[in-house]
Amino acid sequence: MAEQKRAEGGIRQGRLAPPEWLIGGLRPGPAPIPWPAVARAAVALAAPLAVGMATGQAAYGALVSMGALSGVIGDTADAYRMRIFNIAVPQFFGAVGVTVGSLVFGHGWLAVGALTLVALVSGMISSIGAVASVSGLLLLLNAVVGAGLPMPGPWWKAPMLLSLGGLFVLLLSLLGWPLRRTEPERAAVAGTYRAVAEAIEAAATDAYDTRRQSVTQSLNTAYDLILSRRAREHGRRGELVRLLAQLNVVIPLVEAAPAVHLRGWGVDAAIPAAVRQLAGAVEEGRTDSPELRLPAPATPAERALDTALRHAFAVVHDADPGRTNIDDRLGRPAALRIRVRRAGRNVLLSGASWRYGLRLALCIGLAQVLVSVIPVERSYWVALTIVFVLKPDFGSVFARALTRAIGTALGLVIAAGVLANVPRGWWDVPVMMVLAALIPAFSAKGYAFQTAAITPVILLLSDVLNHQGFNLVMPRLWDSLIGCAIALVAGYLLWPESWHIRIGARLADAVAATADYVEYAFGSEDDRTERVRHRRRLYRDLSTVRSEFQRALTEPPPTGARAAAWWPLVVAVERIVDATTAARVRVNHGARPPAAGEAEDIAVQLRELADGLRESETLVEVRAQLEGDEEGVLAPLRQEVRAARAIASPGA
Template sequence: MRTSENHDETGASAAGPGSGLLVPPAWLVRTLRPQPTPVPKAAALRAAVGMGLPVAVGAAVGQSADGALVAMGALGAVLGDTADAYRLRVFNIAVPQLFAAAGLALGEQVHGHGWAAVAALTGLALVAGMMSTIGAVSSAAGLNVLLMAVIGAGLPFPPPWWRGPGLILLGAGLILAMALLAWPARSGVPERAAVAQAYQETANLLDAAGGADWSEARARLTRALDHAYDLLLSRRALAPGRSRGMSRLIALLNAVTPLVETAPAVHAAGGHLGAQLAAEVRRIAAAVANRTPLPPPAADGASATASAGPVERAAAAAVLHAHEVLAGAYEDPAAAPVPHPAPLLVRMRERTREVLLSADSWHYGLRLALCLGLAQTLVSIVAVPRSYWVPLTVTFVLKPDFGSVFSRAVLRALGTVVGLVLAAAVLETVPRGGWEAPVVAVLAAALPVVSRRSYGLQTVVITPLILILSDLLSHQGVHLLVPRLLDSLLGCAIVLVAGYALWPESWHSRVGARLADAVDDVARYLECAFTGGGADASFASSPPGAGPPAGPSSRAKLRRRLYRDLAGLRTEFQRALGEPPPMGARAAAWWPLLVAVERVIDAGTAAAVQTAQGAQPPQPAEVAAVAADLRALATAIRGGGADIAPLREVTEGGALAAVRREVAAARSALAGPGGDPEG
């Protein structure tokens, strides 16, 4: 397979072999590079108050240990305060911290019990690891229950047993209360902003039509759509009663689909309609964000589409539909389709069953249990002061949804070194008796800012925070620092050996398997768009190649699934690029084929839009041939590029000619120089 020449994606070094410069490897540069994100000012203020205030009050009343425990609870809530919608904030903060309190109570019961603690924490790691594969909230809950159990088993807590968990919940409740202060005045604002952002990113995609920034614009649009749908449907699941506001917003979000489907057709046509269409979509985005009326498009422009081509007619119809929904969205919510999720207990039972039967959940749970069991066994055999830091490091590093395990271990080690230097300065120079509170407040304010940018920067901040709070419990001062550094390096070593090097998948990229699934879904999309047939039920969870669903709604859902496939592929691709050789190089080799598959999806969507607007539809034989070629490509990807079947013979100049050209290009990318990317 051809390697990529895109330096931004593959991280090719700019310095040549004769430059005389010592250039770090591309995977390390990519690992250390922080991501640009907006500064969450409100979250920073909540963190500063929620952690600094308990430390100050505890010092003032002579209960520094209690103040530290409240601040620890606030720390967990700060890390979990990532949702925009207020109902989701309650869920995202409260549920993980309830698990954290339960974990601390369990850890206290096994403190000082040697092998009983090893067995209890290893079993809990298996459960927490399996929980982490369910979703974001379950992942945070699994992390918190294990972290606090490790701390409870490693540190002595004052009696009674419920005191520590109660103080943890008090700190989390303080952050939650501050996060919900604006709820009465801003209810529904985050959801409406997410819908408006989906329109805005659609306009950006139309602006990029015909240009080199198309792929990146589509990736941003996919993230915006995923965020908006997740936000609205999650709120709908938490508030099952009919809501006029949510019905309106769901109708507006659904109305963006025709515009999104039109964009590839505009791109294929060279983008000559892009700027004009993007300006109109931005007017709609502003109207959605500000809840203001918007005049419809000019009548002469609408009538002119009667003699226009398929792309122009599709664009006009999509804009008109959005205007019609916008005009009626705030007056006739009965017309807006509102999903009705299954009852919460039913969904919990289904998800639990899926986790218990999932090989991936058992796989991750066993890996986490193995690493934590080794760490806890080691500190039980070897006299390690404050031994909880070793399994604590293992838990932080071996997190499934935070990217590459190898990169996290490297960043954890580097971040701990820098964080310990900072902690040494604080513990050596800041006097006791309440003077720690301002330092805790400053570090806490920085935590939500850096957490969204880099795991390494998060480690730099969280290391001195935890050490200062631990010092309030143990009063060991700077004597904590060297043991903490050794413990962190030991925990990273356990993860790198037992959680990374010994697992076969660590040396093979998952990009190829996910790419093959996406190609199978492209075949299903084309069959759905041009021939229909088949059943429409549960297609989203059916395996690739299971037969095409029918109907326009199914086509739209399949297209959304394709865009999610692409977003997941890009995420997996970037994660794999952060791995050391040979993993990163193998992942980079998939880039040309990933781009080629994106072009196949665009060509297929453009053909479907043009056919819906009166263009000559493809013959069933042509659709079947293209779908068969795509499935053969998927099979070849799974097999490493060997024995790919020849292209089917189709009459030249068919309606899917552009799609066939892109399929041929994708096959060439797979069979080009370099061979099997996993070889």
């Protein structure tokens, strides 16, 4: 509901109030401060600098700290095995990038061509996934730095020192692995149970939609953590089997929640309390058998919730996980060779991959040509700004260009105070500890805050290498503004797909998939396991659509205005999926099944809506009427479909 209010506020604000798309990126996010990451960042960036000064090689220490900075930015995973991939793999690409950059340093147009080619490759591989995105980022960033700054020693020393910094961050992040190997996975499963408890507790309130979205995110995170680990560990390890079984049995609780929500009144407080008790047992690894006291169920929705909760209690407190049927098909990754082949095909044959690679290459090429023709002091900062602004998975290009400029200005204010008042030398170490600690703390609050935290760190490390002091500040501001301008013109305005709305097609695909789900849920071939996979895929797709809309809301008109107008339809489609699940659960627990053809009629309406969304950039008109038994099990579903149709065709 909060996102919907912000979307509506972007249209209804007074004339003197700045629009939402302008100020949205400047509002700090609600994420808590990750204190362990704060401590790791402080040690990882300050320790190499201290060692470099103690050995008389301050420049080498600064390079190791730069590599550590890349590792700190990429250290975002909870599971230890994912941290290895998130830090080590990008560090390899970063080492390749700085090697290429160092080899073309001072070679004029050869450097322009090399960086343009690296930008093309970087942009294309960024479309594979999260780790590939960070890898592409470091490949290009380090290539730009290597081509813009003289590196000490032979060509191999800079990549070695940068990689050493990243590996130092990885070592710090893995210190607790021997004692806490499965703690992140266990915490994720327990968090899913707590999210379900909050959703059930909010079943009769307006907060239910937000709680249900939290359940979807928790489920996705938990399955990704556990199944990706099981994909690399053959055999049936006891703890992983238990965690997967405990996660699987939360699915009936998730399915029962919308049935309780559509019933219209709350549940007994003992039910969410029992779910939280399960969360505690999962997190602590307890297998005792406490007494379960629940109110007697009276309706199909209550019977579904009661059955799901008792089954979950039996599995969570079962000391022998081997007796539980484990279904790894609910999202288990494909074999590595299949994923590599699929990723390669997506990169080489994807139009979106080529378009983004060409956009990034054009902007980097223009930046390098500009700084080659016009003398720009420390010109690599122009290209660095472009790389961060044009990252497609960081949000709106337009909004990032503005927030980057604002964040850089704030960071330069901090850097100016440090460079003007703190003497160079050993004082750099405690200052670096403080500034480095701000990076993970500020990154959790938003892109502008992250930029404000990273800017003084990079300037302080650059000063260790170049000894320019306060003279670094103003050139960095002008370089950032030039980079933002190039990104806005050559990477945004010249590409109509950047500022024309594209979210309608994604939403249409989700609506069509919802129609398939409705048909399957009430078809003769209904299989619960397959239906669960259908629903999980659909919620993942809707989560992606929601993210696309939230990015579009930060675009200036007309894109932001259109996204705000369509936003209620995203919420309506999510409610249709909930209503379908609730109806299926009620039928499974005693409600009368729908008449023949009822589900098919609803699916036809949804496909008509999907076709209208694909054919129009504005809201569509759906004329067909939806009739059926207003007392039947599908009545709430028809009501949600009518609501979606009313949103899509307000003039009908």
